[in-house]
Amino acid sequence: MSPAPTLQPGIDGSFITVFWPGGRSSRYHAVWLRDHGQDAASRDPGNGQKKLSATDLPSGLCIRGATLNGSRLKVSFDDGSLTWLDLDWLRRHAYDRTDGETLIPKGRKTWAGDLDADGVMESFPRVADDPAVLEKWLRWVDTLGFARLRDVPAVPGAVLDVIALFGFVRETNYGRLFEVRSEPDPVNLAYTRMGLDPHTDNPYRDPVPTLQFLHCLENSAGGGESNVVDGFRVAEILRREDPARFALLSRYNVTFRYCGDGRSDLTAHRPMLEVSPDGQLVQVRINSRSFQSLTGVPYDLVPDFYAAYRHLEEITRRPEVSVTFRMEPGELFVVDNTRVLHGRGGFTKTGLRWLQGAYADIDGLRSTLALLGRRHAA
Structure with missing residues (x-):
């Protein structure tokens, strides 16, 4: 006893x-x-x-x-x-702690370019059939903000079957599903062949969709490798290298906007680095394509703010923080969109690169994860 x-x-x-x-x-x-x-x-x-x-x-x-x-x-x-x-x-639930202020919330683990992208890969049939494997895969998403799947049927709509394992689709102006492939008159730069710098999606929404899924249906084009960056690790690096710049980006709201499809005009005023009152990171919003005029920062601090913004984006482009992989048909990856940035290299005009995407919310994932953990403990 x-x-x-x-x-x-x-x-x-x-x-x-x-x-x-x-x-x-x-x-x-x-x-x-x-x-x-x-x-x-x-x-x-x-x-x-x-x-x-x-x-x-x-x-x-x-x-x-x-x-x-x-x-x-x-x-x-x-x-x-x-x-x-x-x-x-x-x-x-003890709250009498003396472990000091930590930037990264409990249960989250930051990572850099040495993360093994294949080490967070599972098979869709195994995840769908075995609750223990599903729990492991969802735990990767919750802890790391990133996970991959293989053996997902390379047919339109299959990404919805993945989301149904734990929660519900977050429908937006892009629909329940959206196609990521080049278009002659794109409403978004994602629908071109150009490379995309690491970014979080939809910072012009409040709240943002907290999970993003991208499922590969075809990839016969040259180039177009995907990459992911842990925004929480980027924030850690910025605070270590220049605490004053970190403080600027977490203190002031900036404006993000999207009105490219003629049917939407979405605007949000939030900080690039959102920190809770107890000093923990809540969310990162990094998306230069949606960043609008800077009006909420005092005049005398604008040059310093741009220096901090440039420093932040420079860190996201460092090879040592980026994980790169090529998507093949039937593969899928998911990111916690409040934390992990994703991007891609440009791809050739020959061949087709066709991804299908969808959004969901992480509260459903964490609910399913808690239920699975309770069942496993019993």
């Missing part, structure tokens, strides 16, 4: 300290414990939704008593209420 944790109430009753086996300890405020109570009066036992609102939590709430009962912490409060919390849950 593993050793049990021990408790030490705070002198004034405003918090309690739990000493965990192994030497770690966590403090929890009385109001936090009451808010996260898991008894039936606090949380619906069927759907897990909380029944308490902030106005139900008394100001100055204090702990009157706390005991351990098996796998639960039982807590009584000075307003007469009583609740309990599962100890494993309590430890996983």
Whole structure:
């Protein structure tokens, strides 16, 4: 039997300290414990939704008593209420941390050009038939922001079958599906034979589509190799090389716009490097084709802002941060569009390079991933 944790109430009753086996300890405020109570009066036992609102939590709430009962912490409060919390849950959700501010959110792993593109490749039939393989593949997307599939039928619409494994299509003005191939009068530069610098898609939307899928139906053209770049790693490099420039790009909104198809006029005002109040990266938006006039930056800082913008894009073009691969018919890749940039080399006029794309949202992927993990743990 593993050793049990021990408790030490705070002198004034405003918090309690739990000493965990192994030497770690966590403090929890009385109001936090009451808010996260898991008894039936606090949380619906069927759907897990909380029944308490902030106005139900008394100001100055204090702990009157706390005991351990098996796998639960039982807590009584000075307003007469009583609740309990599962100890494993309590430890996983400890917020009394001293590990300092980190730029990269927990659970994300940054990478550079040494990432093995074949090492994040799986077979579509295996992913479709085996929940454990699906969980592994979705975990790559969630952790790295990038994964690949082979053996996807090279027929139009097959990308939708991949998305259906975990979630739903995010339909846009481009439709449920969009064709990435050269056109005589393109509404987007992606529909030409020219190379595309690494970029995130649709920064002119708020919110952006968080997942992008590209599925190869034919590739007989010369050139046109795909490349991906981890925007979170790029942001790390920029902050290390010039913290002031990182701060500029995360402080000020810029304008992104698209109105190229005659049916849409989409505009968003967001920072290129979005950082949360607690100092963690939320999203990168890098797309020079959609970047509009700079009006939100103070006059005296505009030259510095452009220097920072140029520095950021220069990092995205460094060979050591880019992973390059050639797509063959039946192959597909997905990127977390809030984080990973994608691009391509130019391709020849002879032969055909035809990709079919679609967007989805990462909340559905993470929901499926959580359910698969829970099933695996059971």
